[in-house]
Amino acid sequence: MRLPIAAGVATGAVALTLYPLFQAGAWFWASLGAILVVTSVGMLATRYTLPNWLAPLAQLFAFWIYLTAVFTGDEAWARVVPTKESLVGLLRLVAAGFADIQRFAVPVPDNAGIVLLTCGGVGLIAIMVDFCSARLRRSALAGLPLLSLFVVPASFLGDPLSWPTVVIGALGFLGLLVADGQERVSHWGRAVLVRRTPSFIAPRPAADTGTLRLSGKRVGVTAVALAILLPSLLPTLEPDPLFGFGVGDGNGRGGNSISIPNPIVNLRGELSLPGNSTVLTYTTSDNLPRYLRLYSLDNFDGEQWTMPETKGRPDDLISDAPLPPPPGQGQSVPTSQVSLEVTVSEEVRNMNFLPLPYPASRVRIEGDWRPDRDTLMVFSTRDTAEGLTYQVVSNEPRPTAENLKTAGAIPQAIQQRYLTLPDNLPREILDKAGEVTEAGATPYEKAVKLQEFFTTTGGFSYTLATQGHDGPALSDFVLRSRAGYCEQFAAAMAVLARAVDIPSRVAIGYTGGTSVSGRWNVRTHDSHAWPELYFEGAGWLRFEPTPSGPAGQGTATRPPYTFPEVTTGGDDEPTAQPSAGPTGSDTPTGAANNRRNPLLDQEFGGTPITVDEGMPTAAKIGIGAVVVVLLLLVPAMLRWEQRARRRRVYSRPAVVVGSAGEGPGGGPGVVAVRSNRGEAGVAAAWAELDDALCDYGMSRQPSESPRALARRLSEQYEFSPEAAASMAKLAEAVERMLFARTPGETGSLREDVRRVRRALAATVSRGRRIRAVLLPPSTLLRARALGTRMLDGFDRLENIRIGRPARRNA
Template sequence: MRRHGGFKPRVALPLAAMVTTLCAFSMLDPVFATSGWWYGSALAVLVVTGIGVALSWSRVPAILVPLAQIVGVACTVTAVYAPESAILGFLPTAASFSALSDLIALGFGDIRMNISPVPVSAGLLVVMTASLGGLGVLVHLVAVQLRLAGLAGMALLALVFVPLTVHHEGVTWSAFALTALGFLLLLAVEGSERSAGWGLRVPPSAEAKNTWASRTGSYLRQLLTTAHIAVVAVVLALLVPLAVPGMVNDAVFALASGARDGGQTVTTVNPLASLRRDITSLGDRRILEYRTSQSRPDYLRMHVLDTFDGENWTMSPVEASQRNRVDDQDLPEPDGFVTPAPDQLATTQVTVSSGTQRMDFLPLPYPTRNLAISGDWFTDPETLMVFSPRGEARGLTYEAVSAAPEPSSAALARTSATGARTVDSRYLDLPDGVDPRVRELAESITGDASSTHARAVALQNWFTSGDRFDYDLSPEPVPEGADPLAHFLFEDRVGYCQQFSAAMAVMARQLGIPARVAVGYTSGTSVSADRWIVTERNAHAWPELYFEGAGWLRFEPTPSSTDAQPSATVPGYAYPAEPDTSSPEGPGSAAQPEDSEGAGTDSESGETSAPVPGGNLADDFGGGTVVEESFPWTGVLIGIGAVAALLLLPALIRGAVRRVRWGRARDALGRSRAAWLELRDDLVDLGVEWRPAESPRGLGRRLENEYRLGSHAKESLRRIVAAEEAARYAPDPLEGRGLGSDGRTVRLALGALQSTRARITAVLLPRSLYTSRRF
């Protein structure tokens, strides 16, 4: 019958699937440093949709549609990223595959090496276009061909976990709302198309009235109905846990529980005020004790102060979100940190004294990779601070596994000029009102330094060498209206760790070195081979500076004194690097100045780019591997897994259909109908002719005459036929308790008579999924 109306069902549903997929791309925006990353991916999804619509009008078997779409994605990737080596600019060749393989390897290297937001590179774009194009194929297969729009939503939901895993802000509300709206559109169109097939066929005269406007109105009504159901479901999911106390702590309602407490943004006592209170205390109360596998344990850090307002260093608020809850998994990867060797992992068991004042941030060695603790604790993924919005650490015992590789001074001397390529630029921010003399002083101190490391060491040594500064826990108050930083550096030059760490962090930022201030405790006092005691007098503040390839490293600008923290130590890498008298072997040699050969200069922009570490630099930093030369096995495994999942998806869906059908068969009539419909689908899957007009008895006779079924299979087939006849024509249906087993017997018997190819096709590409069916 000729259809009327311009907006046809076989076009509406593919377009809705395409729009939904494109809307879901917005959830990935926080992961990338620049916009426009999605252009190639959107083109791939458009190609997938176009192929699907074109083939739906042809007589091509439906099973070939996803295969053609995969080829279309490959041609799109080739046309966008390797057209010079392709036939006609888009047909892949061996040369284009080789070029794309190199780009994919670089893309996976970028993913492993960079932190979010990731700089957009050609390799990363190839990976994203191929991956999201494949997602478009999967969504079209499930939503359009299999008519399972709800299941397609689960595939799109997988995109949510990318920003939740690698980005500290997660998914924005606008992106999530846009994706939800797209998904509601898909459900509405799919529901409208499904309901349009119900009931009697509309006569041609009435069907002619089914214009584009009327069909659009049907979609809008279905969209409103779907939206109402979705809103009610979301409201109930959030409100029911609040009204039923017994459900509050269940894992399913953890997000609602966090929202109920109103404690998403966590604040704490001013860390510097706490620091001053502890180190100026007349007593020396025990704060904690710990046992460690390290012979020389490092400091225990609690707070990170990342913002300087011109007078004070403050800590940005942290967020207690469920994705950052401390559990049995590893803590987030620290910025710029090279994976340590197994022998560089240290275990520290900490017991906080019961008499300690409120402690909602945990003292931990940096960087902690795994934490075992009871209670409601969260981690800030950028700084690795661990905190609780409701509990406290007093009296708790917890165990931390930390990575403590110590880079050599020579290795640090070969690192990037700024490190800002892979760390948030806010660690270089300073207010406009900083006294210009501070920058002049920093530049004069480091004028002879040839590397970032040398400048950092020069700053540290300027504070600690000679008799420029005096350590005093009770410095004179800053005069009214004076700049505290300038007064400390140029006038008074008296203070304690707070002033020294704050001043060095500001001067480091002025030299282009990302810096922040950490507050916590020094390692304390050793009382046995592996047991240490930390008291109030061990409270301390120190600067942390960022080095590309090594991460955040602490320095010690506080001068030694009988009144200073007795357990304060200078790390081994915080000393000047030994001069390298050997002849340089290449750009990575320590003997070459950082600003000449060690850093590449772009001939067009004139900007200096960070050098790539040499082959043995990762070993100097304490372990890990250099990824630039390694084969991207992770990407290959992910690709193989994705292809395998795509190939097995029809078989899994066919099994789900069978389970749902038998699960709904709760009486004799239901079991009879389920057995008959399963027989129909099994025949279609195996390529055996199914005649809808054929009676049950006629089908049974034909199968027995055309196929050499064994006696057991014949009896099973006859029972299924008798049950269907009774369900159709008899007053009471047969009991049919063993019909499920009978159906399996017939399926196996018919399958054994088919070719190997037919049996494989029946399992992996069941044709019944592409035919009109009802449960």
């Protein structure tokens, strides 16, 4: 019955790769119960030799009962027996699960419908694995359903798979193959255990069969280890290798195309990271923060916003000429020139798009970087931005409300590209857009109404616990739940803007960050998405529908041109828009010491932002170096602790009685430690001498008596008289303990052991002495012997047969 058990274990091991898809663990326990049910029925089918076609049917029936008991037990008879109502309940949960899958992006909550679908999928795969391995006896074929389970997280996750879960899944499949091999061998007779002879100090016999001891388990474990470690040493062809590590681009700095991750998935991942590491820092000529855009998404297919194909012409190198003029920006709207110096952290990887303020007019950076003429995204197919410092000049539009109210007609090309909506967009979304913007007379006023709907009047809240941006999720976010994070806010406002004929797109990048000692610090939790709306004359302008401050995304800020105009006293002329400058920024000390986002100062009355400085890179490197050194010193510390323990034993006066036995490592002639204090002291002293010989690379023949060993060492290494006498004293003490009938008394052996160790150390090189201290071979050999005994234990487990005991002949 080992095959049904191995099939269940393999399915459970591979199912662990699903854990990043969920927020909690209810799916795991439900799936574990399903695997146990399927495995139990498989064991019974094997035990009573049911036909191969009947076993899967029995498993399906038991699995149905299990699902009924877990998910619709209240509607079943005796909470177990399925009824019509319980079947309808299961079908209703399945439909709800499919609906929830459309609403949420990973990681999904543990809703009953989603858990039912997951549990059902895992249970069906467990049945298929059991059928292939235990019924058809084709365990290798069982890898196909297991692979389908493994592909699910690889398809939905933007981040690389966790290599420990991959190792566990691979070991589960190897265990199934090993069990299949043992089952086949058992048909020819009982498997014979290959005994491994422990090797400590004594050399092996002449007939060494160690090279023939590579069992299937060792080959399998070695293959898994190489499959995980080898990719870290070889060049990868994609920016994100399977397990998230590797040397880098196999093409070096070549290639004419670029493979980028899903911006939405990356955004969700960075906002959910427990750490808040620095992505980049920058300074500005006016000491004000700037949103830095990476990607521009303008295609909405009803499911998600996606990027257009980026195109960079050979003559568009930004090092040779300014960037193309921003679309739609004219002379009627005043502009302000600002310069930035941006430094990207060296810890950032695969940043092929530059974080830039929009619209950038000139960028000075090393490498082959090109702009996309339509979106002004700057990218490279050969270089990455990690560790680079570059300068940016931006001519930012400074529109007034009057400029935007009187914006010109939208060009036909802009309308065709940025007003497109899918035909299956829910009607209630269009109705809600018209309802919210009903009071707006111009596109600008409608845009402001949409922003106010999300930030103030609509009752929305900020949370990372809600995901999804497709049609059903969009309707749920706008009309019902009204809770989400920046992805939902940006996508929803862009869709509603298109619904009222305002060209829109979604930008993804970073907010302005926080000011630290005069520099703006942008961290992973500053990752952000926002909508950009088009107004002829001003071009593409940023809007901010995401709530900000302590209850939202802390560094998100509304642009000045979206604030209402303020009139003064009896003067009908409106005053200027609220300034974006920080309080006290006109003074050098105020600018240098300001640790607040200046726009938050206006919106939230100067609410301070706590800045997590994080651990310096030098400290991380130092801690890593200390950890590595401590790991390397583990054998030395174990050896030192063992020497100290033995020294305490053989330093006391000893009374010797006759006895014999084996010592540490199994070598012949080593004294066994019993309850007598004298025996323990002599045994500890001789064991320490034995380990010293091993550490210094000196051999001891199995046939040598203690006296013969003492004589050979004294003559071969020319011991001093004192060292030779101490060596003879140790040998005599061991022989008296082994062979004498009457007790004998010895004094402390501490000085004798120390003198012999020094004599042995003086005969070897300095390198050998250093190795004996830092990497003592005696300790390493004991670790090897422990691993060998563990393998022997696995071999013994393989010989255990579960079933009816054999009958004995009378």
